[in-house]
Amino acid sequence: MxxxxxxxxxxxxxxxxxxxxxxxxxxxxxASAAAMSVIPLASITLDEQKPSAAxxxxxxxxxxxxVIDLRRxxxxxxxxxxxxxxxxxxxxxxxxRVVEIKGPQGSYFFPRICQQCxxxxxxxxxxxxxxxxxxxxxxxxxxxxxxxxxMCMAACPYEARYFNYKDPIxxxxxxxxxxxxxxxxxxxxxxxxxxxxxxxxxxxxLPFCVDACVMDAxxxxxxxxxxxxxxxxxxxxxxKYLHDNDAFRxxxxxxxxxxxxxxxxxxxxxxx
Amino acid sequence: xxxxxxxxxxxxxxxxxxxxQRPGLVWWGLFTVLSAAIVVGAVAxxxxxxEGLNVTGLNQRVSWGFYISNLVFxxxxxxxxxxxxxxxxxxxxxxxxxxxxxxxxxxxxxxxVGAVFPIIDLGRPDHMYQLFVHGQVGSPVLWDVVAIxxxxxxxxxxxxxxxxxxxxxxxxxxxxxxGPVRRLLYRGLSLGWKGTGEQRRxxxxxxxxxxxxxxxxxxxxxxVLAWLFGVTVRPGWDSTIFAPYFVMGAMYSGVGSVILVMAxxxxxxxxDAYITPKHFRYLGYMLLVLGMGYLYxxxxxxLTEGYKLHQQTGDLLELVMLGKLASLFWLxxxxxxxxxxxxxxxPATRTVPFITxxxxxxxxxxxxxxxxxxxxxxxxxxxxxxxxTIYHPTWVEISITIAAAAAIPxxxxxxxxxxxxxxxxxxxxxxxxxxxxxxxxxxxxxxxMGVAQ
Numbered sequence: 001m002x003x004x005x006x007x008x009x010x011x012x013x014x015x016x017x018x019x020x021x022x023x024x025x026x027x028x029x030x031a032s033a034a035a036m037s038v039i040p041l042a043s044i045t046l047d048e049q050k051p052s053a054a055x056x057x058x059x060x061x062x063x064x065x066x067v068i069d070l071r072r073x074x075x076x077x078x079x080x081x082x083x084x085x086x087x088x089x090x091x092x093x094x095x096x097r098v099v100e101i102k103g104p105q106g107s108y109f110f111p112r113i114c115q116q117c118x119x120x121x122x123x124x125x126x127x128x129x130x131x132x133x134x135x136x137x138x139x140x141x142x143x144x145x146x147x148x149x150x151m152c153m154a155a156c157p158y159e160a161r162y163f164n165y166k167d168p169i170x171x172x173x174x175x176x177x178x179x180x181x182x183x184x185x186x187x188x189x190x191x192x193x194x195x196x197x198x199x200x201x202x203x204x205x206l207p208f209c210v211d212a213c214v215m216d217a218x219x220x221x222x223x224x225x226x227x228x229x230x231x232x233x234x235x236x237x238x239x240k241y242l243h244d245n246d247a248f249r250x251x252x253x254x255x256x257x258x259x260x261x262x263x264x265x266x267x268x269x270x271x272x
Numbered sequence: 273x274x275x276x277x278x279x280x281x282x283x284x285x286x287x288x289x290x291x292x293q294r295p296g297l298v299w300w301g302l303f304t305v306l307s308a309a310i311v312v313g314a315v316a317x318x319x320x321x322x323e324g325l326n327v328t329g330l331n332q333r334v335s336w337g338f339y340i341s342n343l344v345f346x347x348x349x350x351x352x353x354x355x356x357x358x359x360x361x362x363x364x365x366x367x368x369x370x371x372x373x374x375x376x377x378x379x380x381x382x383x384x385v386g387a388v389f390p391i392i393d394l395g396r397p398d399h400m401y402q403l404f405v406h407g408q409v410g411s412p413v414l415w416d417v418v419a420i421x422x423x424x425x426x427x428x429x430x431x432x433x434x435x436x437x438x439x440x441x442x443x444x445x446x447x448x449x450x451g452p453v454r455r456l457l458y459r460g461l462s463l464g465w466k467g468t469g470e471q472r473r474x475x476x477x478x479x480x481x482x483x484x485x486x487x488x489x490x491x492x493x494x495x496v497l498a499w500l501f502g503v504t505v506r507p508g509w510d511s512t513i514f515a516p517y518f519v520m521g522a523m524y525s526g527v528g529s530v531i532l533v534m535a536x537x538x539x540x541x542x543x544d545a546y547i548t549p550k551h552f553r554y555l556g557y558m559l560l561v562l563g564m565g566y567l568y569x570x571x572x573x574x575l576t577e578g579y580k581l582h583q584q585t586g587d588l589l590e591l592v593m594l595g596k597l598a599s600l601f602w603l604x605x606x607x608x609x610x611x612x613x614x615x616x617x618x619p620a621t622r623t624v625p626f627i628t629x630x631x632x633x634x635x636x637x638x639x640x641x642x643x644x645x646x647x648x649x650x651x652x653x654x655x656x657x658x659x660x661t662i663y664h665p666t667w668v669e670i671s672i673t674i675a676a677a678a679a680i681p682x683x684x685x686x687x688x689x690x691x692x693x694x695x696x697x698x699x700x701x702x703x704x705x706x707x708x709x710x711x712x713x714x715x716x717x718x719x720x721m722g723v724a725q
Contacts, residue, residue, distance in 0.1 A: 092332055101656045112657040125503065127413035128402040145402050148325070148395020150335040151413050154650065155504045159658050163335055163395065165326040188324050189395030251655070254505060 060135035063223040064196055064259065065238065067247065068111055071265030072217035075100055075109035082212030083194075088169040088184050093162040095194040096209045108265060111218070113209070114139060114160040114194035115250055115258030122152035122161060122193075130190075132180075137223075137259060138196045140180035146190035153191060157254050161193045196220075206231060223259070279703060280696075282545070283370075287438075287694035288445065289541045298540070299685070306682040313675020316668045317392060325395050327668045333661035334650045338669040339393035341643040342676055344497055344518070345525070346386030347420065348642070349635065351490045352526005353379030354427055356558070358483040358490075366706065367554060369698040370546040371534055373691075374684075376431040378533045379526075381683040383427055385676045387420050392672060412499045419493040426489050430482045432461075433475060437697035440465035442690075454690070476701075494519045501645070507584040508592075508649035511577075517569045524562040525638035528612070531555050531631035533684065535624070537693055546694060549624050556627040559634060560616040567609055588652045591660065597648060600640055608637010 079096045089095065096113045120139050123131045130145035131152055153161045168186035178184055181199040186192050197207035201220075205211070206229075210218040213231050221228035221238045229235040241247070247261040295303070320327050330337050357375040360368035390413075391397055407414050440462035447455065465471060495515035502514040511517075531552065538547040574593075577585045592601050612630035615621045621630075651661050 097657060099657045110657060112655075121505070125411050125413065127408050127411035127417070128399075128406045129408050130402070130406075145399065145406060146396060147399045147402055149390075149393070149413050150395070151411065151500070153335045154501075154506065154509075157505045157654060159333065159654050162332055163325070163330075165324060165328075165330065167324070187396075190399075191395075 060137075061224065062136045062198075062201065064116065064136050064138055064198055065221040065223050065228075066113065066116065066196065066260040067219035067221050067228050067238070067241070067263070068113075068260065069217045069219070069245075069263045069265075070108060070110065071263060072215040073098070073109040073111055073265075074215055076214065078212045078214055079111060079209035079218060082208045086184075086208040087186075088171050089162075089186065089192070090166060090169060093164075093186075093192060095160070095162070095192070112158060112160065112250070113260060114196070115158050115256065115260045116194075116196060118257035118259060119255060121155040121157060121254075121256060125151045125155045127151065134181075134198075136198060138181075138198050139193070140195055141183065141191055141193060142180050143178065143183055143187040143190040143192070146187070148189045148191065150191065157251055157256065161191050163191050164188050280700065283694060283699050284441070284692075284696050286541070286543055286546055287692035287696050287699075289543075290537075290688040290693050291442070291446070291690065292449075293541075295689070303682070303685060306678040306685075309678035310675045310682060313672045313678075316671040316675070320392075320668050320672075321397070327666060329664045329666045329669060331661060331663065333653075333658060334647060334663035336393070336646055336650060337663050338643070338665050338673050339389050340500075341639070341646045342673055343386055343389035343393070344646070345639045345642045346382045346389065346676060346680075347493065347497060348386075348518070348522030348638065349526045349529040350379045350381075350383035350386060350427070351494055351519075351522040352524070352528070353377075353382070353530055354430065354486050354490050354526075355523055356527055356530050356555070358430075358486045361479070361483045366702045367551060369702045370543070370694050371530070371551055371555075372434065372698060373431075373693060373695045374533050374537060375530045376427070376434075377684050377687055378529055378680070380427050380431050381680045381687070382529065383420075383424055384683070385679050387424060389676070390416065390420075412496065412503055415496045416500065419489075419496045423489050423493045426482065426486055430486050433479050433482060434695050434697055435691060436461070436463055436465050436475065437467060438692045438695060440467070441692070441696055457690075490522075491519055494522045501649070506649045506654060507582070507588045507652060508577075508645070511573060513569060513573055517566075517573065520562060520565045520569055521638055521641065524559065524566045525635050527555055527558045527562055528631040528634035528638070531559065531628060532635060535628040535631075536681070537684075537688070541693065543694070552624045552627045553622055556616040556622060556630070559627075559631060560613055563609055563613045563634065567613070570609075584652065584654065587660075588648055591652055592644060592648050596662070597644060601644055604637045604640045604644065607633050608640060609634075612637075 075098055077098045080094050080098060083089065083095050084091070084093065087095070096111055098109055098111045100107050101110050116137060116139055118137065120131075120133065123133060123139060127149060128145050128147055130142045130147070131139060132142065133139055148163070150163055153159075153163060164186045165188075167188050170185050178187070181195055182197075183192060183195065197205075197209075200207055207218075207220055210220050211231050216230045216232045216234060219228040219230045219234075219236075223238065226238045227235060228238045228241060242261050242263075245263040247263050249258045249261055251258075328337065328339075353375045357368070357372045357379070361372065391400065394400060403414065403417055407417075439458050442450075443455070443458035443462050446458070450458070495518065498514040498518035501509035502511060504510065534547055534551065534555070538544060574589065578589050581589075591597055612634040615626050615630035621627075647663055651663060653659055653661075
């Protein structure tokens with residue numbers, strides 16, 4: 001693994017032509033296979049029915065990642081709006097939160113989402129394994145299992161988790177079967193977070209925030225096929241793009257190993 | 273009548289005063305006020321159960337507030353009660369006998385109250401069974417569930433063992449005056465105690481084992497509580513010193529609480545002959561030493577953090593020491609820490625009323641300190657993406673907190689209406705030992721301890 005945390009195997013030297021269809025096209029969630037070679041003590045669950053870090057298959061078809069190009073973000077917050085509209089979230093639940101940060105050379109906009117850590121502090125502290133990692137590397141919350149202790153909120157270094165203090169907004173449509181991948185409506189008294197909208201991939205759709213980004217600053221990516229793509233269909237080889245653009249990860253020093261990469265633009269001092 | 277029999281009769285009478293005496297106007301008045309506070313708290317919790325945690329002042333950044341502060345505080349004072357009693361028993365300090373019962377009673381009452389707070393704090397108490405179905409050994413929350421419940425069982429046994437001979441005494445003494453329910457209670461709980469040599473041997477062995485067990489148990493409970501915070505990367509919480517720091521604070525506030533309980537029952541039941549200024553002085557010394565210990569930990573923590581002054585830690589220290597919360601912080605340092613230390617250190621103020629006042633300041637101060645540990649680290653932003661967030665507790669949180677504080681004296685008042693307030697069994701043990709020692713020395717039998725002063 002190099003300093004950017006990309007598996008060497010994922011850094012194939014020859015770019016492959018990959019279409020959006022190929023990246024997102026309809027293969028269901030791969031069945032779990034070989035367990036990860038290193039199983040952290042904290043991720044041992046007493047119940048093996050639910051995929052967790054211990055059972056996450058490295059051979060899952062997709063290993064989702066996310067790329068944010070700070071050079072393009074103009075702070076319009078269309079991503080936040082789309083996310084809140086599609087997930088029926090209240091205004092204070094910003095699963096993707098765009099903030100203006102004053103840097104030494106002026107200000108810039110910084111979208112913060114769940115970093116989908118490979119070593120997630122929120123998952124380690126969860127007393128009931130309500131927070132789990134699915135085989136495709138996405139950190140999800142089973143709200144039927146969440147007791148609402150909010151330990152994960154205290155543990156998340158990115159402040160990316162939100163508690164449902166109020167009654168959730170109930171959609172008018174036929175959504176009455178919330179699941180961890182698409183937790184709509186949210187359950188009162190439990191914690192919610194960005195789900196990376198992987199349920200959309202099976203329908204060939206982008207995550208709502210990526211789709212809504214008029215600046216094409218947000219990319220959904222797959223570590224397995226080494227591909228990233230945005231709302232306009234700009235598609236790059238992930239590892240090459242990250243390398244060429246000096247991409248960095250948020251709070252790298254915490255060793256949470258995020259699956260979200262940022263490309264610095266102007267005004268950043270790179271000291272998060 | 274021998275001198276032993278005479279002193280035994282007098283302290284047995286004192287121990288039974290709260291049980292035998294008809295409650296006066298003060299008792300009923302206080303009982304009514306405390307009950308009212310508890311009822312208000314219960315109504316507030318019922319309201320919270322219906323409406324959810326939205327009725328609290330908690331928000332997306334400050335997601336732990338009064339409830340978690342109360343959890344740490346009440347379990348902390350419980351710890352102090354248990355450890356005072358256990359250490360004094362193990363070191364065989366003869367002056368302990370009149371106050372172990374009160375210390376243990378306070379320990380159990382505050383533990384029961386403290387153990388309720390993690391449940392009150394839950395967003396989904398109806399999902400709590402998941403802890404038993406899908407419990408994760410890696411989660412500090414589960415460590416807490418295990419530690420607190422083990423400690424609760426141990427404390428109940430710890431107070432119960434020396435109570436067995438006293439319940440037998442209740443059974444025999446109150447056979448005619450107590451109602452049928454109480455007679456049944458005494459008969460059942462005394463487990464057929466007759467005071468035979470074998471029974472006493474077994475009981476003493478059990479008490480010693482538990483006195484030894486309860487100390488590491490109490491230390492582990494409070495360490496685990498500290499790790500709720502210590503396992504995170506938040507400024508102020510991200511500290512290796514947290515477990516001993518919490519344990520020290522728990523002992524400090526716990527000894528303060530023992531002094532308060534002692535002062536209250538001494539005054540209410542005129543126990544001056546047994547709870548003497550010496551007891552206040554000795555516990556005062558413990559308060560002083562523990563206060564100094566806490567001060568040392570606090571300085572060690574803040575000095576090393578403040579010297580390096582990392583970005584976020586710097587913001588936190590500024591918030592706590594100079595910013596919005598500075599008045600609370602310095603109130604604790606001066607009123608809750610330096611003042612109690614000074615009161616005990618200065619001989620002129622080393623009196624019962626002043627030491628009681630110092631203990632009150634220490635206990636209230638430690639609540640404030642717990643709050644200042646829990647909330648500012650959440651309120652302070654962890655990254656440039658969030659801002660300092662203020663937390664305003666609501667009437668629901670305040671009522672539940674007041675109810676919890678009221679529940680401890682309420683439980684003690686009821687408990688000591690049923691059981692002797694002084695451990696007659698331990699008074700006997702100490703008095704007999706003293707008499708034996710006196711006979712060996714060939715001197716006249718000294719008065720049982722606690723009576724002299």
